[in-house]
Amino acid sequence: MGEQCRHETSQRTLLFAATDYVSGEAFDVYRCDRCGLVRTSPPTDRPIASYYPTGYHAGRRYRGPLEVLPRLLAASRSRWLEKASGRTGHVLEVGCGRGTLLQELRSRGWTVMGTELNEGAARFAREAHGLDVRTVPITELELASGSLDAVIFWHVLEHLEEPGIALDEAARLLRPGGVLLVAVPRFDSPLSRWAGPTWFQLDVPRHLSHFSLDVLIAMLRERGLSPVEVRHLALEYDLFSFVQTVLNKLGFRMNLLFETLRRGEASMFSGDRSPRPRAAARILSIALAIPLTALSLVWQPIAAARHRGDSMTVLARKPPQRV
Secondary structure, three states: OHHHOOOOHHHEEEEEEEEOOOOOOEEEEEEEOOOOOEEEOOOOOOOHHHHOOOOOOOOOOEOHHHHOHHHHHHHHHHHHHHHHHOOOOEEEEEOOOOOHHHHHHHHOOOEEEEEOOOHHHHHHHHHHHOOOEEOOOHHHOOOOOOOEEEEEEEOOHHHOOOHHHHHHHHHHHEEEEEEEEEEEEEOOOHHHHHHHHHOOOOOOOOOOEEEOHHHHHHHHHHOOOEEEEEEOOOHHHHHHHHHHHHHHHOOOOOOHHHHHHEOHHHOHHHOOOOOOOOHHHHHHHHHHHHHHHHHHHHHHHHHHHOOOOOEEEEEEEOOOOOO
8 A cells, every 4th residue: 555556547446526616626536446545636737735725724723712622622632642652752743733732742741743834834833832843744854763652643644645655654753652643534434425526524636545444444554553443533523524515515615614614814715716705605504504513413423433433533553562
């Protein structure tokens, strides 16, 4: 898998075409017949970074109380990671955004480092929180093998065209007994299968790789990482994913509610390429979100209990050294 699998055209199956809701460009979504990983055909005539708004991660991203939720969830995930690791130590978060999770881990005694390719987000994490955040891929950090106690990919692997390379490096950097925490949207969830190209978490071309649980587990094991726990609900993603996906299927402008809730330059609709959505459509999407949220509060816990949530989080461990 990963970098060993080159996904030649003759060895892949086209699943459907999906349209970027910002640029209007179409992208093929296909499954590699060799490894099972689902991919988005990458852009050919412009860099992938140009598909992200300037303020994608920087500053405050959401309006009102929605900005508080990530901090509360970061505290819960920090406790989970610390319990699994058995101690505090050196932790790297790949694609750390504004550094919310790293802040929490540092407050609990971890020595933290992050990578973030969005310069605006990295600058915010450094200047606002004093975090060690570097704007290079994990493969360019030049850290010693076995120097980390934990590595985190929180909804980051899906943004990589070759996630296997990043996982290879994470496995190398982990000490024996170290832990890896990886969360991604689940492409084989019931909601994804029902919605297809209108699934909220598909997000082409920003999401270049799409994972089923079996494929992700296989990729981790191939790199000597043993999964020890799987969780099937990421609250801040799954509850809203249901609401926005249903609105997309109803024919509203793709991801209209999501962009309405985002602030200023963090919105995909802030660029010149997208016409401004009508106020009536925004208001109606907000009104419909109320009953849809109630349905989501019922559906997503049921899906998670049946191990079919819209996101999945895998905690894996590097085997300890044999004496």
